[in-house]
Amino acid sequence: MRIIVAIKQVPETKSVKxxxxxxxxxxxxxxxxxxxxxxxxxxTALRLREKHGGEVIGISMGPSKAxxxxxxxxxxxxxxxxxxxxxxxxxxxxxxxxxILAEAIKRIGDFSLVICGERATDGDTGQVGPGxxxxxxxxxxxxxxxxxxxxxxxxxxxxxTTLRVERLIEDGYEALSCxxxxxxxxxxxxxxxxxxTLRGKQRxxxxxxxxxxRDDLDVDLSKVGVNGSPTRVVKIFRPKVTRQCEKVLAxxxxxxxxxxxxxxxxxxxxxxx
Amino acid sequence: xxxxxxxxxxxxxxxxLSRGLELAEKRNxxxxxVIFGHSIKTNDLxxxxxxxxxxxxxxxxxxxxxxxxEPYAACMLKLIGQYRPEIIIAGATSTGRTLxxxxxxxxxxxxxxxxxxxxxxxxxxxxxxxxxxxxxNIMATIKTPKFRPQMSTVRPRSTKPAPRQRNxxxxxxxxxxxxxxxxxxxxxMDFIANEEEQSLGEADIVVVVGRGIKRAENIPxxxxxxxSLGAALGASRDVIDRGxxxxxxxxxxxxxxxxxxxxIGIGVSGAIQHLAGMQTAEIIVAxxxxxxxxxxxxxxxxxxxxxxxxxxxxTEHIKQTINNDR
Ligand SMILES: Cc1cc2nc3c(=O)[nH]c(=O)nc-3n(C[C@H](O)[C@H](O)[C@H](O)COP(=O)(O)OP(=O)(O)OC[C@H]3O[C@@H](n4cnc5c(N)ncnc54)[C@H](O)[C@@H]3O)c2cc1C
Ligand SMILES: Nc1ncnc2c1ncn2[C@@H]1O[C@H](COP(=O)(O)O)[C@@H](O)[C@H]1O
Numbered sequence: 001m002r003i004i005v006a007i008k009q010v011p012e013t014k015s016v017k018x019x020x021x022x023x024x025x026x027x028x029x030x031x032x033x034x035x036x037x038x039x040x041x042x043x044t045a046l047r048l049r050e051k052h053g054g055e056v057i058g059i060s061m062g063p064s065k066a067x068x069x070x071x072x073x074x075x076x077x078x079x080x081x082x083x084x085x086x087x088x089x090x091x092x093x094x095x096x097x098x099x100i101l102a103e104a105i106k107r108i109g110d111f112s113l114v115i116c117g118e119r120a121t122d123g124d125t126g127q128v129g130p131g132x133x134x135x136x137x138x139x140x141x142x143x144x145x146x147x148x149x150x151x152x153x154x155x156x157x158x159x160x161t162t163l164r165v166e167r168l169i170e171d172g173y174e175a176l177s178c179x180x181x182x183x184x185x186x187x188x189x190x191x192x193x194x195x196x197t198l199r200g201k202q203r204x205x206x207x208x209x210x211x212x213x214r215d216d217l218d219v220d221l222s223k224v225g226v227n228g229s230p231t232r233v234v235k236i237f238r239p240k241v242t243r244q245c246e247k248v249l250a251x252x253x254x255x256x257x258x259x260x261x262x263x264x265x266x267x268x269x270x271x272x273x
Numbered sequence: 274x275x276x277x278x279x280x281x282x283x284x285x286x287x288x289x290l291s292r293g294l295e296l297a298e299k300r301n302x303x304x305x306x307v308i309f310g311h312s313i314k315t316n317d318l319x320x321x322x323x324x325x326x327x328x329x330x331x332x333x334x335x336x337x338x339x340x341x342x343e344p345y346a347a348c349m350l351k352l353i354g355q356y357r358p359e360i361i362i363a364g365a366t367s368t369g370r371t372l373x374x375x376x377x378x379x380x381x382x383x384x385x386x387x388x389x390x391x392x393x394x395x396x397x398x399x400x401x402x403x404x405x406x407x408x409x410n411i412m413a414t415i416k417t418p419k420f421r422p423q424m425s426t427v428r429p430r431s432t433k434p435a436p437r438q439r440n441x442x443x444x445x446x447x448x449x450x451x452x453x454x455x456x457x458x459x460x461x462m463d464f465i466a467n468e469e470e471q472s473l474g475e476a477d478i479v480v481v482v483g484r485g486i487k488r489a490e491n492i493p494x495x496x497x498x499x500x501s502l503g504a505a506l507g508a509s510r511d512v513i514d515r516g517x518x519x520x521x522x523x524x525x526x527x528x529x530x531x532x533x534x535x536x537i538g539i540g541v542s543g544a545i546q547h548l549a550g551m552q553t554a555e556i557i558v559a560x561x562x563x564x565x566x567x568x569x570x571x572x573x574x575x576x577x578x579x580x581x582x583x584x585x586x587x588t589e590h591i592k593q594t595i596n597n598d599r
Contacts, residue, residue: 037527094386098378121526121549124406125386127374130342134378139458140342142371145520164462168521169367170472171278174339175463182458188527189520230383235414239405243557245569250578259576260587263537263558264594266574267502270478270535270556 001054002111003045005078006101006132008035009062009069010122019236034069038117039193040186044147045115046077047191052149054112055079059104061089061097067209074204075196082108086213091226094123098131100224103217105136113163114183118143129185139182143167145189274349274363274372275308275321275329282308282317284475285364287434290325292362292391292427294435296400299393302359303327307352309345311338315445322443324435329445330356336455340368346375347454353380358422360400362391365426366474377424383417384424387530389431389553390414400425408526408549428553429474430532467521469505476505479533481524481551483509485540485561485580489517494584495539501591507531509541525550540580543568560584 012031019026034042045056058073060066061084070081084104092100105114114136119126126142133140146166161180166173168187178184196204214221222228250259275286290306297304306326308318311333321329332348349372353361363369365387377384390403394416400423402415417423473479480499486492492512499506507524508517524531526546536554541547543559543566551557552571559568560576560583569575576583 093383094374095378095381095383098374122407124408125374126370127377127384127386130371130374131378133342134346134375140371140375141459143367166465167367170474172464172466174461175465177460177462179458187520188523230377230381230417230420231385232383232416232418233413234401234416237412237414239409239412243571243573245572245575247564247569247575247577249564250576250583256578256583256586259578259583260590262574263576263587264590266556266558267478267535267591268594 001052002108003048003054003056003113003115004105004108004111005038005041005045005056005058005073006114006116006128007038007042007058007060007069007073008117008120009033009060009066010035010120032065032068034072035117035120035122037119037121037188040188040190041115041117042073042076042078043191043193044186045113046194048113048147048149049077057082057108059084059101059108061085061092061100061104063090064211067211070209071204071207072196074207075200076194077200080207081209083209083211084213084217085211088214088221088225091229092224093229093231094125094127094131095231096224096229098128098135100217100219101128102132102135103219104212105132107212107217112180114138114181116183116185118185118187126185129183133183136183139178140184141165141167141176141178141182142185143169144184144186145173147184147190274361274369275306276364276366276368277308277310277313277317280310280312280314280317282313282321284434285366285429286321287324288429288432289362289364289427290321291432291435294325296360296391296393297327300359300398305330305356305358307349308332309337309348311335318445320437322445323437323439323441325441327443329443330448331445332448332450334450334455336457337450339461340372341457341459341461342371342375343457343459344450344455345372346379347456348450349376350379351451351454353422361422361424363424363426365428369426373424373426380422380424381420382422382424383415383420384426385415385417386426387428388425389428389532391425391427399423404428405553408545409552410549428530428532431553468519469521471505473505473507473522473524473529473531476531476533478502478504478535478537479507479524479531479554480504480537480539481507481509481541482512482518482539483541484511485542486512486517489515491581492517494581494588498537498539498584498588498591501588501595502537504535504537505533509544509547538568538572539584541568542566543571
C-alpha cells in the first residue's frame with residue numbers, strides 16, 4: 001500500500017523576501033529548505049511504513065530546484081519522489097496548487113493515505129491539505145497529533161480499512177476514525193523527525209526523480225498559474241512598527257518594585273477596558 | 274459562519290458579526306449568520322440577531338453536533354447554491370481552517386487565510402482581505418476579482434465582538450439537513466479535554482515561559498503568575514522540546530499563533546520563529562536579564578532583570594492588587 005506525502009520547499013525563515021510588485025515569494029538566490037512542518041509529515045509516513053509495510057512517495061510542486069527537497073526525503077528513507085514543475089504552474093494560489101497536486105496524486109494512484117504538513121511557513125495558509133482532499137473527494141483529518149491503524153493484519157498485504165487519529169483542536173484532542181483512503185495534515189506533536197543517513201544520501205543521489213509538467217497531468221491550463229488562480233495579491237506592505245520598548249532595569253528591591261508596579265498598572269488598565 | 278460547541282454559540286461568531294456588519298453596511302446588503310449543530314440554544318440564536326445578524330440560518334441534526342468535514346461542507350455547499358452569498362467569512366479556527374478550504378475548492382471560490390483586516394474596495398465592490406504572511410513580517414492584501422463567493426477565514430481575537438442590542442429584530446430560519454448531506458467517512462469516537470482551563474488561542478492574557486526558567490521544577494513559578502492574572506500559560510519551543518510543558522502550550526512557527534491583548538514573556542529570547550507566533554499581540558511585555566534580547570525589539574515594555582527575583586514580587590503584587598480591587 002502506498003502513502004503519498006506533499007512536501008513544499010520554502011525559503012529559510014530568516015531570509016524570506018517578497019516581490020512587492022507581484023506579491024509572490026522571491027525564491028531565487030535564497031536558501032531553500034523543506035517546509036519545517038512537512039518534516040513531521042515525512043516522519044509520520046516513514047513510521048507507518050516501518051510498522052505496516054508499503055511504499056512512501058514524496059511529491060513537490062515548485063521550480064526545478066525543489067528537487068533537492070525530494071532528494072532529502074529520499075535520504076530520510078522515502079522510496080521515491082516526483083517533482084511537479086512547469087512554468088504554467090508558477091504563481092498558483094492554494095486552489096490551483098491543490099488542483100495540480102490532486103491531479104498528480106490521481107496519476108500516481110492506488111494510495112491509502114496522503115499526508116500534508118499543517119501549513120507552509122511562507123504562505124502560511126494550511127489550505128492545501130484540505131484542498132487536495134476536496135479535489136480527490138476524500139475525507140480529511142487536520143491537525144493530527146497521533147495515528148494508529150487498528151485493524152491492520154500483518155498476514156495480509158493490505159492496510160486494513162480505517163485509521164484512528166487524534167486531532168489537536170483548541171480545547172483538547174478529538175479522537176476520529178477515518179476510512180481509508182483519506183488525507184491527513186499533521187502537527188509537530190505527531191513525531192520527531194529523523195535525520196538523513198549517509199546511505200540514504202547516497203541512494204538519494206542515485207535515485208532518478210521524474211518531473212511532471214502540463215503534458216503529464218490532466219489539468220485544465222485555464223485553472224492554474226497566476227491567471228487561473230481565484231485569489232490575487234494586490235498589495236504587500238510591512239506592518240508599521242509602532243512599538244517603542246520602554247525598558248526598565250530591575251536590579252535591586254526598589255527598582256524591581258518600580259518595574260512590577262508599572263506592569264501591574266498596564267494589567268489593571270486592560271481589565272478596566 | 275457562526276460556530277457552536279455543545280449547543281452554545283462561540284465568541285468567534287460575535288467577532289465575525291462585527292466584521293460582517295461593517296461589510297454589509299458598505300455593500301448595503303443583508304448579513305446572515307449560518308450555524309450547524311444539534312439542539313443549539315434558542316437564546317444563543319437570538320443573540321446572533323441582537324449582535325447584528327439580519328437572519329440566522331440554523332441547520333440542525335445529530336450528525337452535525339460536532340464538526341465533521343464532509344457533512345458540514347455538504348450543508349454549506351447547499352446553502353451557497355441556494356442563497357448565492359457575495360462573501361463568506363468564518364473563524365480561522367481548527368474548524369474554519371479545515372471546512373473553508375474544502376468548500377472553496379468545490380465552490381471554485383478564492384479563499385484567503387487568517388485575515389486580520391477586511392474592507393470593501395469602493396470602485397469595484399471587491400472584498401479586500403489583509404493578512405499577515407511570513408510570520409507576521411509582511412502584510413498582504415488579497416482580492417478575488419473574478420470568482421464568487423469571496424471567502425476568508427478571520428483570525429480569532431483580531432476584532433471585538435459586536436455589541437448586543439436587545440431590541441434588534443431578525444428572522445431565525447431553521448432548516449433540516451437532507452439525509453444524503455449527512456454522510457461521513459469520518460466518525461468522531463471520543464474527546465479528551467485539555468488539562469488547562471483556558472485555551473491559548475482564546476485567552477486575553479497569555480504568560481509565556483522560555484528557557485530562562487532553567488528547569489521543569491521552576492515552571493510552577495510562572496504558572497502561579499498566570500493564574501493570578503487569569504492568563505493562559507504558553508511556552509517557547511525549547512521548553513516544549515525539553516518536556517517541561519506539553520505541545521498544546523507551544524507558541525510560534527511550529528506551534529500556535531496567538532494575538533492576545535497582553536503577552537508577557539518570561540525568560541524568552543525572542544527568536545524569529547517565536548516572534549512569528551506572537552508579534553500581533555496588542556501589548557507585549559518581556560522579562561529578560563539580557564538587555565539586548567531580541568524580544569525587546571517587539572516589546573512595548575521590558576523589564577531587564579533576573580526573572581527569579583522579579584517573578585515572586587510580581588505575582589505577589591498582582592494577587593494583592595486584585596484582592597484590593599474586589
Ligand atoms: C523550524 C523551526 C521552528 C521553530 N518553531 C518555534 C516555535 O514554534 N516556537 C518557539 O518558541 N520557537 C521555535 N523555534 C525555536 C526558536 O528558534 C528558539 O530556539 C526558541 O524560541 C528559543 O526559546 P527560548 O527563548 O525559550 O530560549 P533561549 O533562546 O535559550 O532564551 C532564553 C532567554 O532567557 C533569558 N534568561 C536566562 N536566564 C534568565 C533569568 N534568570 N532571568 C531573566 N532572563 C533569563 C536569556 O537572556 C535568554 O534571552 C523554531 C526553530 C526552528 C528552526
Ligand atoms: N507546492 C507544494 N508542493 C507540495 N506540497 C505542498 C505545496 N504547497 C503546499 N503543500 C502541502 O500543503 C501543506 C500546507 O501548505 P499551505 O496551504 O501552503 O500552508 C504543506 O505543509 C505541504 O504538505
